[in-house]
Amino acid sequence: MKHELTHLDENNQPTMVNITEKGISARYAVAEARxxxxxxxAPLFKGGEIQGKKGPVFQTAIIAGTMAAKRTHEFIPFCHQIPVESCKIRIECxxxxxxxxxxxxxxxxxxxxxxEALHAASIAAxxxxxxxxxxxxxxVILDTKLVAKAGGKRTVFSRPLCGLVLTxxxxxxxxxxxxxxxxxxxxxxxxxxxxLSQYCDETFLSAKANQWAGTALGPLPLIVDEKPGQGPSGALLSAFHARPEANWIVLACDLPYFDEAALKTLLAQADEEKTVGTFFKNAEKGFPEALAGFYTPAAEKLFASAMDSGIGCPVKTLRGANVKLLDSSSVNLANANTQDDFGKARHEIR
Structure with a gap:
């Protein structure tokens, strides 16, 4: 992949990137400093705060970082003046x-x-x-780094990203x-x-042991259900247990229209910080499309509790949970469950 500096023009002179033609979208970034x-x-650190002669240290740092985020364009030459809609800073010792x-x-x-996130963390430090x-x-100010970002062309997550195809x-x-x-x-x-393999660190099929032996799917890595017969929720839990530290993109194999554009939409708006997961919103009934979604590690506890309560449906498990729902008007999430569905989808996709 070719990498070029974006703040140099054709004459190798410094310049601001022209964003005139770019579309508006919801974006976030998370940065960390240590x-x-x-x-x-040590004697000054009490109750989660340091009380110094100048006042409460961490509280003041939060205020300073918030001010810095809003004024980043005044200090970094080619940063655009961005309407900061939210800035939240957490400090722990x-x-x-x-x-x-x-x-x-x-x-x-x-x-x-x-x-803006990096500037906020730096000034707080x-x-x-x-x-x-x-x-x-x-x-010693040890380091400052980007942890996660989403909403633009590239998405960066703080955790590994794994893919799962339910088969x-x-x-x-x-x-x-x-x-x-x-x-x-x-x-x-x-x-x-x-x-999924183009975007994920690891990708798996969810299947029974030896289910795809002798087929084109045979060589692909599997996550076998820990407890067979528990349906999609059991498959999800098995994946969560296999890689408990990871975020997951989960896709059912009966979504013929799901393509790279849909995946990019999901990844660009996925939120790993504040939710159990990010899902397309069903256009008719408003529920989260559980089998075309992005899951965070927080989903494991939710699904384990639901299974213990006898709830095996992923959609029912996610109802009422802290999830982010995406507009699905530009994404075709129709299932192919019958021969007629298959014929229709095959004709339309071709």
């Missing part, structure tokens, strides 16, 4: 006096807010140094395995696997 305080500051600052900035605009330097100059269904109404149906010259489960 500050190591020396042992002599552990028993070793390692301070972690996490800044999340949100906007609805033509360009992203990663610089510098404020901590300034307010504590009277006690010690051995304070373990019985396909009773179709009369043959839906995972092997071909819409684009290859089994649809293989198409979805290859699509």
């Amino acid at each position: 500050v190591q305080l020396p042992p002599e500051m 552990d028993e070793k006096l390692l301070v972690t600052i996490r800044a999340r900035v949100e906007t609805t605009f033509k360009t992203g807010v990663e610089m 510098l404020t901590i140094y300034d307010m504590c330097k009277a006690v010690s100059h051995r304070i 373990g269904g019985k396909s009773e109404r179709m009369g043959r395995d839906k995972a092997l149906l071909e819409y684009r010259g290859k089994p649809h489960a293989l198409y979805l696997y290859e699509l």
Whole structure:
């Protein structure tokens, strides 16, 4: 992949990126900075705060970071003036006096807010140094980094991203395995696997052991249900347990129209910070499309509790949960469950 500096013009002169033609979308970014305080500051750390001569250190740093986010364009030459709609800063200090600052900035605009988040975290760290330097100059600002961003061309998550194609269904109404149906010259489960593999760190099929032996799906990595017969919820839990630290993109193999454009829409708006997951909203009934969605690690506890309560339907599990719903008007999430569905989809996709 070719990488070019975007703030240089054709004459190699510095310039601001022209965003005139870019579309407006919801965007967020999360940045993190770490500050190591020396042992002599331990007596000042009480109740989650440091009380210095200049006042409460962490509270002041939060205010300074918020101000910095809103004025980033005044300090970074080619940053656009962005309408910051939300800036939330969290500061924590552990028993070793390692301070972690996490800044999340949100906007609805033509360009992203990663610089605003980085600026907020950086200024919060510098404020901590300034307010504590009277006690010690051995304070060390360790690092500042982007943790996550979404809403633009590229999405960055703080956790690994895994993909799961659900293929373990019985396909009773179709009369043959839906995972092997071909819409684009290859089994649809293989198409979805290859699509997810372009964006995910790891991708798997959810299936029974040896279910796809001797087929085009045979060589692909599997996550086998821990407890067979529990349907999609059981498959999801098995995946969550296999990679508990990961975010997951989950797709059912009976979604013939799901394509790269739909996946990009989902990834661009996925929120790993505040929700159990991000899902397209069913256009007719408003429920989350559970089998075409983005799950965070928080989903494991939700699904485990639901299964213990006898709720095996993913949609019912997600109802009332803290999820982000996306407009699905530009995405075709129709299922292919019968031979008529298959014929119609194959004709339209071709």
